[in-house]
Amino acid sequence: MKIASRMENLSPSVTMAITALGRELKAQGKDILSFSAGEPDFNTPEIIKEAAIQAIKDGHTKYTAVEGITETKQAIINKLKKDHNLDYKLEHIVISNGAKHSLFNLFQVLIENGDEVIIPAPYWVTYPEQVKYSDGVPVFIETDDSTEFKITAEQLKAAITPKTKILLLNTPSNPTGAVYTKEELEAIAKVLVGTDIIVLSDEMYEKIMYNGKEFTAAAQISDDMFQRTVTINGLSKAVAMTGWRFGYIATPNVDLVKAMIKLQGQVTSNVNSITQHAAIPALEGAADETIEMMRVEFEKRKNIAVESFNAIKGLSTIDPDGAFYLFINIKEVTNDSMKFCSDLLEQKGVAVVPGLAFGTEGYFRFSFATDLASIQEGIKRIKEFVERH
Structure with a gap:
């Protein structure tokens, strides 16, 4: 049996692989501390769980419309209006099985062979893989600590070619926690005026903000940005609903929405009906106290x-304004992040993700979405490891 050649261009998720390895070693009785998964250690808020139970009792266990039930789509519309003063209609929303599924649908219906997708690096591991699977070409814009891992308008302008189809923004960022300010987004928006470039704005971590900073949605920058932006969001991170698989897109482009529905209708159909009903109180703010x-x-x-x-000699990190990751600079220690992380896991039982997986060598990603005692013990072991090496 020959596997389809399209699979040769698809790499496995390094974050998933390291998380799985950590669990396997732990199951073998080894003392493993894992900071590799992007998953809150908190449980889903009770009010959401109760809504799911009530949905089952009320018999909401049948197929729904492919793009989602009206009540949940309306809750998304209300949320986007309340949080960002954005006006969407029911025909502008598609609910999918997590934001990863939303992205896959979008790339499949947007990208044609050779289309370029601009992706700031470091990037979430899934972005370039899905672009390549869709016969697109990832075009990376490199960033580092000096710009807090954010691209500039000048960098964007230099990266645009006649083949540029999409700009992918992730704010707050996985893996760096970087957040684009309103002014930075305005500068990016000016570069895009007069082009046909679509902005995919992944805003999954928008509710997880720090240092007194406020989140700005890409679509709220201007009418031009509203028209070209496809907002991608969900409930996995901020509402601790990773396993529920709830993601959505919002765009005024009705043709794009129809294409996504057509594709999803032949692949997965609707999102779990119970999840859709449970999402309503989360979107309407009933869990806001728990989220805070x-x-x-x-x-x-x-x-x-x-x-x-930052107290460990040879390591440094910026103070992120969002998400729940640190992107640790290890360049004074080594430029081989894969070996660093592999040795760290083997020698000290600490699982973190190499920067190479995110397209940027000389770093590793550390998730602090776990309890404080584990974080302190993990950093202690990392300190010992670095001092030894």
Whole structure:
């Protein structure tokens, strides 16, 4: 049996692989501390779980419309209006099985052979893989600590070619926690005026903000940006609903929405009907108090982790304004992040993700979406490892 050649261009997820290895070693009885997964350690808020139970009792267990039930789509519309003063209609929303599924649908219906997708690096591991699978060409714009891992308008302008189809923005960022300010987004928006470039704005971590900073959605910058932006979001991170698989897109481009529905209708059909009903209170703000509790706890962990890492000779990290990751600079120690992370796991039982997986060598990603005692012990082991090497 010959596997289809399209699979040869698809690489496995390094983050998933390291997380799985960590679990396997732990199951073998080894003392493993894992900071590799992008998953909150908190449980889903009770009010959301109760809504799911009630949905089952009420018999909401049948197929729904491919793009989602009206009530949940309306809750998304209301959320986008309340949070960002954006006006969408029911025909502008598609609910998918997590934001990863939303992205896959979008790339499949947008990209034709040779189309270029501009992706700032470091990037979430899934972006370039899905672009390549869709016969597109990832075009990377390199960033580093000096710009807080954010691209400039000048860099964007230099990267645009006649083949540029999409600009992919991720704010707050996985893996760096970088957040684009309103002014930075305005500068990017000016570069795009007069082009046909679509902006895919992945805003999954928008509710997890720190340092008193406010989040700005790409679509709210201007009418021009609203028309060209496809907002991608979900409930996995901020509402601790990773396993529920709820993502969505919002765009005024009705033709794009229809194409996504056509594709999804032949692949997965609707998102789990129970999840759709459980999502409504999350979108309407019923869990906001719990979300804020989680955010405050994440910020406490972040502050301790940032101070602790920056106190280790040879390591450094910026203080991120969002998400729940630190992107640790190890260039004074080594430029081989794969070996660093492999040796760290083998010798000290600490699982982190090499920067190479995110397209940027000389770093590793550390998730602080776990309890403080584990974070402190993990950093202690990393310090010992670095000092030994």
